[in-house]
Amino acid sequence: MTDRPASDPASRRPADGLLARARRSPVLWAVAALAVLLLFNLVANPGFFALRFQDGHLFGNLVNVVKNVAPVLLIAVGMTLVIATRGIDLSVGAVLAISGSVAFTIVEGADDPSSGGTAALAIGVALAAGLVLGAWNGFLVSVVGIQPIIATLVLMTAGRGIAMLITDGNIVTAENPVFDWLGGGYVAGVPVQIVITGLVLLLVAVLTRRTALGVLIEAVGVNPAAARLAGVRARSITFTVYVFIAFVAAVAGLMVTANVSAADANRAGLFIELDAILAVVIGGTSLAGGRYSLTGTVVGALILQTLTTTVLTMGLPDEYIRLFKAVVIIMVFLLQAPRVRAALGRRGRRSATPPSATPDGGAGTAASGSAPPDEVRPASPVPVPGTGDVPGRPAQQEVLR
Amino acid sequence: MTVSDTRPPEEQVPAPPGGPPRTATSRTGWQGAVRRWLRSTSTGSSTFSVLVTAVLLVVLFGAGSIRYENFGYPQVALNLLVDNAYLIVLAVGMTFVILTGGIDLSSGAVVALGTVMAARLLQAGWPAPLVIAVVLATGALLGWLMGLAIHGLQLQPFIVTLAGMFLARGICFAISGPSIPIQDDWFTAVAINVVELPGGTFLSYGAVLALVVVAVAAYVLHRTRFGRTVYAIGGSESSAALMGLAVGRTKVGVYVISGFCSALGGLLFSVYILSGWSLHGIGLELDAIAAVVIGGTVLVGGRGLVLGSLLGVLVLGTIKALIDFDGGLNSWWTKITVGVLLLVFVVLQRVTGRRSGTAS
Numbered sequence: 001m002t003d004r005p006a007s008d009p010a011s012r013r014p015a016d017g018l019l020a021r022a023r024r025s026p027v028l029w030a031v032a033a034l035a036v037l038l039l040f041n042l043v044a045n046p047g048f049f050a051l052r053f054q055d056g057h058l059f060g061n062l063v064n065v066v067k068n069v070a071p072v073l074l075i076a077v078g079m080t081l082v083i084a085t086r087g088i089d090l091s092v093g094a095v096l097a098i099s100g101s102v103a104f105t106i107v108e109g110a111d112d113p114s115s116g117g118t119a120a121l122a123i124g125v126a127l128a129a130g131l132v133l134g135a136w137n138g139f140l141v142s143v144v145g146i147q148p149i150i151a152t153l154v155l156m157t158a159g160r161g162i163a164m165l166i167t168d169g170n171i172v173t174a175e176n177p178v179f180d181w182l183g184g185g186y187v188a189g190v191p192v193q194i195v196i197t198g199l200v201l202l203l204v205a206v207l208t209r210r211t212a213l214g215v216l217i218e219a220v221g222v223n224p225a226a227a228r229l230a231g232v233r234a235r236s237i238t239f240t241v242y243v244f245i246a247f248v249a250a251v252a253g254l255m256v257t258a259n260v261s262a263a264d265a266n267r268a269g270l271f272i273e274l275d276a277i278l279a280v281v282i283g284g285t286s287l288a289g290g291r292y293s294l295t296g297t298v299v300g301a302l303i304l305q306t307l308t309t310t311v312l313t314m315g316l317p318d319e320y321i322r323l324f325k326a327v328v329i330i331m332v333f334l335l336q337a338p339r340v341r342a343a344l345g346r347r348g349r350r351s352a353t354p355p356s357a358t359p360d361g362g363a364g365t366a367a368s369g370s371a372p373p374d375e376v377r378p379a380s381p382v383p384v385p386g387t388g389d390v391p392g393r394p395a396q397q398e399v400l401r
Numbered sequence: 402m403t404v405s406d407t408r409p410p411e412e413q414v415p416a417p418p419g420g421p422p423r424t425a426t427s428r429t430g431w432q433g434a435v436r437r438w439l440r441s442t443s444t445g446s447s448t449f450s451v452l453v454t455a456v457l458l459v460v461l462f463g464a465g466s467i468r469y470e471n472f473g474y475p476q477v478a479l480n481l482l483v484d485n486a487y488l489i490v491l492a493v494g495m496t497f498v499i500l501t502g503g504i505d506l507s508s509g510a511v512v513a514l515g516t517v518m519a520a521r522l523l524q525a526g527w528p529a530p531l532v533i534a535v536v537l538a539t540g541a542l543l544g545w546l547m548g549l550a551i552h553g554l555q556l557q558p559f560i561v562t563l564a565g566m567f568l569a570r571g572i573c574f575a576i577s578g579p580s581i582p583i584q585d586d587w588f589t590a591v592a593i594n595v596v597e598l599p600g601g602t603f604l605s606y607g608a609v610l611a612l613v614v615v616a617v618a619a620y621v622l623h624r625t626r627f628g629r630t631v632y633a634i635g636g637s638e639s640s641a642a643l644m645g646l647a648v649g650r651t652k653v654g655v656y657v658i659s660g661f662c663s664a665l666g667g668l669l670f671s672v673y674i675l676s677g678w679s680l681h682g683i684g685l686e687l688d689a690i691a692a693v694v695i696g697g698t699v700l701v702g703g704r705g706l707v708l709g710s711l712l713g714v715l716v717l718g719t720i721k722a723l724i725d726f727d728g729g730l731n732s733w734w735t736k737i738t739v740g741v742l743l744l745v746f747v748v749l750q751r752v753t754g755r756r757s758g759t760a761s
Contacts, residue, residue, distance in 0.1 A: 144748060146747050146751055150747050153687065153690065154743050156740075157743060158740025158743075164736075165733055165737070169733065277560075287559060317574075319574030319578050320571070323567075323574065323575055324571070326564055326567035326571050330564050337550075337556055339553065339555060340554060
């Protein structure tokens, strides 16, 4: 991964030991959680790590984890960029459902449902639908200036209705070799979905971390007005990230529907936006924007999926997945919380400095890069007035622009 | 964010950083006049938003009465309250949270938890009053824990309540996967009996309770120190803290209220549907948020009325009723209509709030 370390530049002073630096990195806790999960599996369920190579394809629990995580991870990558601009996109589940519904309705209604041309048309129209929906979200957020959470809530609410309108309320099933390949095919022994997700991840990593784009996105997240005054085309960047996330949501929609060979407008991608957001946040990216870590997102998504697979391979009913998820999430958040880290006697990073750019004390704010890192956070539960210690407000006002 | 005019002058919160609030006085023409008039009214644009919602409700209901026979009866209007009592209570709790600039995604899951707990405990033979007390206490406790995490640990409300949502649903599943019927005499009595009103109409006990909750919430928000602090936090949290208001206690308090209201909503829902199921109320929190927004409460906090949330729920209920009455329309039109309404109201908020709102 071509990622910057999640610790801020100021903490990369030579005086800081590797350990001290690692302690402050939110990604570390996610990696630790993943390691604990895998270790638990190693003890409780030795078969978990078995990999087989059969008929030229890779099989095994780990492959399943990576394969099943593909749609969530794909969306989480988009969500990382959106959250980095201090936004959020709740509509991805609906976009996913619309994309799948559009594709399968086209395939089902075509004269020759199994031809490659039909599949190409279906995929093309579904992706175009994703782009249009993304442009709509981007328009509401960047041009009209509505808060991202509510702007995308509109499409989240209406989107499933639209998807049901497309499928006429039915679950559309269709058979097409291209979609079968997309759902269960392999490229050089690796499942297609993993390959696609990997390529998108690589593309985003190279585009944002090997060019200035990533920094520009973060600049928009720190302070859109300042970014604009500094010559960053904040509006275009915001617009673009919403188009991008809707596009990857559409791709994920094709994957999900191809996987089960059926488009379910009601249930496809239900709660996937929450899983994606959780993956991003567990990975150490703060919802306050201004900084992101793609590595963290990958780890976060893997944690969620490993958890699911663990619960299932242990023979527990899948109802317990949510409970386990909640417990793990709460633990990761507690470890990431600045107050807890301060209370644990570590030197917490100052997460809040200038009031204008201190969204909150979330798991790390880029704005704090200028702060002296060796100031110890007060462990008192009372906000200290005047130090920008009060969370919430400035960030949310900025979101409104 | 403008300073909401709902507070008496001594509680005025200074404008947040980012430049002085732009006033509408520089604008000429009828728009400026209307804005000045709105500003001069006691509660400013909150009243205006609620007024818009009220007009929308009347228009929707009027259109229904003209379009469909049997729609215009008083009982149809009262049924809006009866069928949406749980959502009203939920929206009231959500209003408190949103007024402070937070959000509570856990409320739908807590409703489900309320129904499952009630059903399971009643099945185990617990007396109804005890069950009610336990359910309400659980909701308040969950809210308290989330509030502590949000204020004490400075985590984002969105994420904390999301974890709360997973936790509550998880506990539901752990208690019981399948749906449990409620056969308790007390619960069924509440479900069946109604309050007779003049003209042969009636309200369910749940609906009456929901209206009482709205009244109590309005009193708390406008007549108590706690309520004014809620508005102050929504206006500007740092200013509220600098003024020495009990920011921490109030912030935790609104989540306790929301948790309590969600649990109460769960009890009302279990009375309404007489079963407890872990999949009850999926997406209910979004309905509640939509109702609050349609009711004119601004999502960044500080401005809004609980009466608006009541009207917002009734607007949603009217849309559902209209689609039910039509018969030819499918249920998914509800979602699309709600989405469109949400959009209209958000854009409206944006337009009316732009001059006085945050400088870009």
